[in-house]
Amino acid sequence: DREMLFILPVLILGARSVVNVGVVACPEQSVMVVERLGRYHRMLTPGLHFTMPWPLESMRQLELRERPYHVKRAPAITRDNVDLFLDGVVYLRIVDPFKANYAVADPIDAMLILAQTTVRSRIGEMTLDQTFKNREELNSHVITALQHAGEEWGIVCTRYEVKDIEPPDSIMQAMKAEAEAERKKRATVLESEGVRQAHINTAEGEKASRVLESEAHRDAAINEAVGAADAVRAAAAAEADRILTLARAQAGATELVANALCKEGGELAARVAMASEWIGAFSELGGRSSTLVVPADTGSVPAMLAQAMACFDAVNSGASGPPPSRLAKAGKAARGAMEAPSRKQSRTVK
Structure with missing residues (x-):
């Protein structure tokens, strides 16, 4: 206890000067500059040191901490x-x-x-x-x-x-006014940006709507065109089937007529049928047009029958050839038989 009482007065913490009584304790992160008779002597590091008492040695404490x-x-x-x-x-x-x-x-x-x-x-x-x-x-x-x-x-x-x-206060007021004006400007800019973005969004929505509408019209037109083309193709196919069926029926009829002509009595039946067809054709001439060109001897039934029989003979004379050639010759003979009298003598009936 006496040693502690002896050492405590030696240090005055926080002060630059230290009372030297012969024993000093330097604290951590501090140094003591020792002067002997007013001249620098040495530097004391942290710890306990024995020195010559004042006034032979004087000390100053310096703190090294920041x-x-x-x-x-x-x-x-x-x-x-x-x-x-x-x-x-x-x-x-x-x-x-x-x-x-x-x-x-x-x-x-x-x-x-x-x-x-x-x-x-x-x-x-x-x-x-x-x-x-x-x-x-x-x-x-x-x-x-x-x-x-x-x-x-x-x-x-x-x-x-x-x-x-x-x-100064005046500068502070001016700065506050400037800051307030800046805030108002930012608010106005943000508001205008919001309005502009809203207009842009509206315009983009209308554009997308019009694009979709035009695409819908285009798809509808394409579908209508495709439907019309399919209808035309279907009608053409139906017409082709009709013509093909009709041609097959005519070919079958022609083949039946040719087979009938080859049978016994077929020639006589053909003559009678041709004569009747000839007379029937002349009976229908008056209902087709107001202007007709007819043979001069239409009033003679025997002459008309003779022309019909001449057509039949022309057909019959070509029976020895192939079927297509016989038909062609028959057609030519019929036209010649009908046109020959008209070239010789014709009259116009109105």
């Missing part, structure tokens, strides 16, 4: 002549106790004053808007200036931050 220090609020003038008040905080740490003790009387106070003057000079090179926008640049400039000066004083600046920038 500590923040407040930079006092000071006025400044910007490049555009605006008065400002600003303060900040700087972080300092002693790295060379010998220089910090002998190069400058009070290294901490010297660094704070230098930080204040450096900030004021830098603010004079910047406009008001730049002081608010470029705080990082201002902080870096102050740190660079303090580092350069701290090399000679055994102290380093690890960080500097501007705490507050306070412009």
Whole structure:
């Protein structure tokens, strides 16, 4: 207990001077500069040390930890002549106790004053808007200036931050009005953008609707055309089937007539049928047109029958040839028999 009472008065924590009674304890992250008879003698590291008592040896304690220090609020003038008040905080740490003790009387106070003057000079090179926008640049400039000066004083600046920038009330009101105008402008721009986007969406919707409508009309027209083409093809196919069926029926009828002519009594029956057909054809001439060209001897029935029999004889005379040639010859003979009398003598009946 007596030793503790003896050692406790030796250190006055937080003070630069230490009362030396022969035994001192240096705390961690601190050093003590020992002067013997007013001259630098040695440096005490953390721990317990025995020294010569005062006044032979005097001591000063220096703390090596990094500590923040407040930079006092000071006025400044910007490049555009605006008065400002600003303060900040700087972080300092002693790295060379010998220089910090002998190069400058009070290294901490010297660094704070230098930080204040450096900030004021830098603010004079910047406009008001730049002081608010470029705080990082201002902080870096102050740190660079303090580092350069701290090399000679055994102290380093690890960080500097501007705490507050306070412009005059008139400037604050103008800034608030500008901010309000900017907010109103943004609101107007956003509203106009919304209206424009709505019009764009409406136009795109109408465009898509018209495109779909035109595609529907096109598909309908294509379907109608395809249906009409299918109908035409179906009608053509039906007509072809009708003609083919009719041709087959006529061919069958012709074949039956030819077979009938080859039978016994067929010739006489053919003569009678041709004569009746001849007479029937002449009976229908009056109902077809108002102007007719007929043979001169239409009033003679025997002459008409003779012409019909001549046609039959022409057909019968060509019976020895193939069936197609016989039919062709029969047609030619019939036309010749009907046209010969008309070439010789004809009359016009109206």
